[in-house]
Amino acid sequence: xxxxxxxxxxxxxxxxxxxxxxxxxxxxxxxxxxxxxxxxxxxxxxxxxxxxxxxxxxxxxxxxxxxxxxxx
Amino acid sequence: xxxxxxxxxxxxxxxxxxxxxxxxxxxxxxxxxxxxxxxxxxxxxxxxxxxxxxxxxxxxxxxxxxxxxxxxxxxxxxxxxxxxxxxxxxxxxxxxxxxxxxxxxxxxxxxxxxxxxxxxxxxxxxxxxxxxxxxxxxxxxxxxxxxxxxxxxxxxxxxxxxxxxxxxxxxxxxxxxxxxxxxxxxxxxxxxxxxxxxxxxxxxxxxxxxxxxxxxxxxxxxxxxxxxxxxxxxxxxxxxxxxxxxxxxxxxxxxxxxxxxxxxxxxxxxxxxxxxxxxxxxxxxxxxxxxxxxxxxxxxxxxxxxxxxxxxxxxxxxxxxxxxxxxxxxxxxxxxxxxxxxxxxxxxxxxxxxxxxxxxxxxxxxxxxxxxxxxxxxxxxxxxxxxxxxxxxxxxxxxxxxxxxxxxxxxxxxxxxxxxxxxxxxxxxxxxxxxxxxxxxxxxxxxxxxxxxxxxxxxxxxxxxxxxxxxxxxxxxxxxxxxxxxxxxxxxxxxxxxxxxxxxxxxxxxxxxxxxxxxxxxxxxxxxxxxxxxxxxxxxxxxxxxxxxxxxxxxxxxxxxxxxxxxxxxxxxxxxxxxxxxxxxxxxxxxxxxxxxxxxxxxxxxxxxxxxxxxxxxxxxxxxxxxxxx
Numbered sequence: 001x002x003x004x005x006x007x008x009x010x011x012x013x014x015x016x017x018x019x020x021x022x023x024x025x026x027x028x029x030x031x032x033x034x035x036x037x038x039x040x041x042x043x044x045x046x047x048x049x050x051x052x053x054x055x056x057x058x059x060x061x062x063x064x065x066x067x068x069x070x071x072x
Numbered sequence: 073x074x075x076x077x078x079x080x081x082x083x084x085x086x087x088x089x090x091x092x093x094x095x096x097x098x099x100x101x102x103x104x105x106x107x108x109x110x111x112x113x114x115x116x117x118x119x120x121x122x123x124x125x126x127x128x129x130x131x132x133x134x135x136x137x138x139x140x141x142x143x144x145x146x147x148x149x150x151x152x153x154x155x156x157x158x159x160x161x162x163x164x165x166x167x168x169x170x171x172x173x174x175x176x177x178x179x180x181x182x183x184x185x186x187x188x189x190x191x192x193x194x195x196x197x198x199x200x201x202x203x204x205x206x207x208x209x210x211x212x213x214x215x216x217x218x219x220x221x222x223x224x225x226x227x228x229x230x231x232x233x234x235x236x237x238x239x240x241x242x243x244x245x246x247x248x249x250x251x252x253x254x255x256x257x258x259x260x261x262x263x264x265x266x267x268x269x270x271x272x273x274x275x276x277x278x279x280x281x282x283x284x285x286x287x288x289x290x291x292x293x294x295x296x297x298x299x300x301x302x303x304x305x306x307x308x309x310x311x312x313x314x315x316x317x318x319x320x321x322x323x324x325x326x327x328x329x330x331x332x333x334x335x336x337x338x339x340x341x342x343x344x345x346x347x348x349x350x351x352x353x354x355x356x357x358x359x360x361x362x363x364x365x366x367x368x369x370x371x372x373x374x375x376x377x378x379x380x381x382x383x384x385x386x387x388x389x390x391x392x393x394x395x396x397x398x399x400x401x402x403x404x405x406x407x408x409x410x411x412x413x414x415x416x417x418x419x420x421x422x423x424x425x426x427x428x429x430x431x432x433x434x435x436x437x438x439x440x441x442x443x444x445x446x447x448x449x450x451x452x453x454x455x456x457x458x459x460x461x462x463x464x465x466x467x468x469x470x471x472x473x474x475x476x477x478x479x480x481x482x483x484x485x486x487x488x489x490x491x492x493x494x495x496x497x498x499x500x501x502x503x504x505x506x507x508x509x510x511x512x513x514x515x516x517x518x519x520x521x522x523x524x525x526x527x528x529x530x531x532x533x534x535x536x537x538x539x540x541x542x543x544x545x546x547x548x549x550x551x552x553x554x555x556x557x558x559x560x561x562x563x564x565x566x567x568x569x570x571x572x573x574x575x576x577x578x579x580x581x582x583x584x585x586x587x588x589x590x591x592x593x594x595x596x597x598x599x600x601x602x603x604x605x606x607x608x609x610x611x612x613x614x615x616x617x618x619x620x621x622x623x624x625x626x627x628x629x630x631x632x633x634x635x636x637x638x639x640x641x642x643x644x645x646x647x648x649x650x651x652x653x654x655x656x657x658x659x660x661x662x663x664x665x666x667x668x669x670x671x672x673x674x675x676x677x678x679x680x681x682x683x684x685x686x687x688x689x690x691x692x693x694x695x696x697x698x699x700x701x702x
Binding site: 014064 | 080130133134137139142143174178181308311356357358361362365366369
């Protein structure tokens with residue numbers, strides 16, 4: 001499944017890159033792109049665990065930039 | 073364009089103003105009043121904390137999470153370093169400048185993001201659908217195929233469809249970049265995302281919103297970053313090593329020299345710690361990480377305004393290096409529509425010959441026959457036409473006003489026994505003969521050709537000016553026709569009488585022989601394999617053609633070949649700006665690092681090396697958005 005989420009208060013491009021790397025490391029994630037320009041994250045992951053993976057991704061993002069929130 | 077500050081930005085702005093005021097008051101006061109060092113520290117720390125408390129907070133949180141190379145953390149270390157070395161005003165000011173830079177960056181990026189988003193915003197908001205005789209305003213997604221919608225002047229056409237009622241001018245600029253309006257009348261196709269200008273029209277929809285042209289284009293543009301440019305990957309990799317390397321260098325610089333130069337001297341420690349702080353401040357690769365994608369994003373956005381859709385930054389890079397352009401002939405360089413080129417009469421006048429030919433061909437649906445009828449322009453009185461017999465593969469025999477005419481190719485002339493001759497021009501030749509007393513007189517011939525597009529010549533010229541070395545045409549057409557077109561346009565080469573599969577192998581051959589990158593330009597109809605094989609597949613006339621949009625890397629919304637040169641120019645401009653930023657940012661940082669290590673660069677210069685460079689790079693990147701001057 002592939003889904004796009006909006007990111008609020010994503011303030012730095014470097015952080016966006018770090019978020020992308022962090023989310024990619026979550027098991028089950030096939031691909032992830034965090035776009036600073038679009039303020040969006042596109043996540044592609046296994047259907048079965050999708051909700052669980054999204055939760056992990058939200059955590060990973062908060063870890064990189066605490067101010068940034070994922071609009072679910 | 074006006075840009076409204078977000079809540080967060082406003083808060084930041086207020087904090088900065090307060091901090092500046094406090095700092096000024098403190099500096100002036102301390103100029104006249106002598107206070108103990110601790111009082112000075114406290115006085116300077118107030119604006120420091122007001123300006124930078126969020127930086128400190130985030131830095132702490134990140135530290136707990138193990139994110140030590142975060143720029144906020146580095147800023148904290150640098151300013152704390154300044155405090156430790158007793159430079160309180162510097163610490164305060166550096167933090168202040170950093171925050172001003174951050175605010176400015178946030179505004180600049182937000183602003184350019186907004187204007188690019190606006191460039192691409194062709195999404196219709198609502199549709200007025202007629203259900204049970206009533207007009208209902210609904211979201212375009214809720215309209216089914218085959219429903220009737222009504223579009224008033226000044227509204228965007230929300231879905232693809234056919235006009236049922238009314239006529240209007242339509243501005244297709246949002247899709248094609250062409251601002252001259254197009255007239256649309258009954259049973260014409262209209263395309264979603266275009267603007268209805270003058271009349272009220274009723275449209276029967278032919279697609280759902282998800283399948284409509286506008287959705288496909290939006291999807292394409294929004295996912296344009298899928299294919300990353302090599303430069304972008306380079307920056308990503310570079311950033312991964314740059315920051316840790318500079319931080320380690322800062323550590324070494326701050327600790328090692330004092331160990332040798334005077335381990336017990338606070339002055340020496342202070343000096344080298346200051347130098348280390350300079351390193352830390354310039355260690356953020358932000359200028360590159362922000363400006364490079366912003367340039368590509370802007371370039372893609374600007375190009376889309378001209379009706380050129382580039383599917384990714386990677387193709388931007390490829391486009392900029394193109395030195396070979398391979399064209400498909402029909403539909404790309406030529407209109408794919410037959411028209412009368414010339415009339416060579418014998419015994420009769422030009423007008424008479426065309427008159428006769430038009431009468432003979434008026435019942436045929438063959439494109440060549442229709443081109444003659446079109447060229448005739450006047451009214452054809454079909455009552456005057458008697459029996460028409462089609463002679464398969466050769467032409468027609470028709471009785472007009474009691475006289476029998478033969479109209480067709482050379483073979484037909486042989487059959488009727490007219491004294492005919494071939495034409496020196498290339499193309500499809502239609503000969504005409506009249507039967508008189510059982511004998512056939514030759515009346516002349518009409519030359520019909522696929523017409524070269526008006527701006528093909530200009531397109532080739534501007535490609536040559538842009539330094540494209542090889543301009544090659546591929547066609548399934550006859551050699552004589554291809555030679556004619558290639559000669560007229562000044563192409564450097566052509567290959568004729570090719571089967572679709574031959575086109576792929578020709579492109580492969582050209583790929584092998586060329587130095588630079590190769591682009592193939594086609595109309596997207598049955599040339600998908602070639603489009604995919606080329607370094608860069610360019611499909612044109614894509615408005616309404618799904619196949620082209622899917623298989624090409626660059627999509628030209630209208631069918632003007634001159635857009636190819638525009639696309640290359642936009643790509644080159646974007647790449648130039650990207651490299652300008654890379655060289656500028658790295659150059660300034662390198663100089664500051666060297667000066668910092670030597671103790672010449674102070675904190676001020678370092679802050680410029682961080683936020684100053686970033687801001688200049690962003691401003692430069694924003695130039696990518698601008699359209700080409702013509």
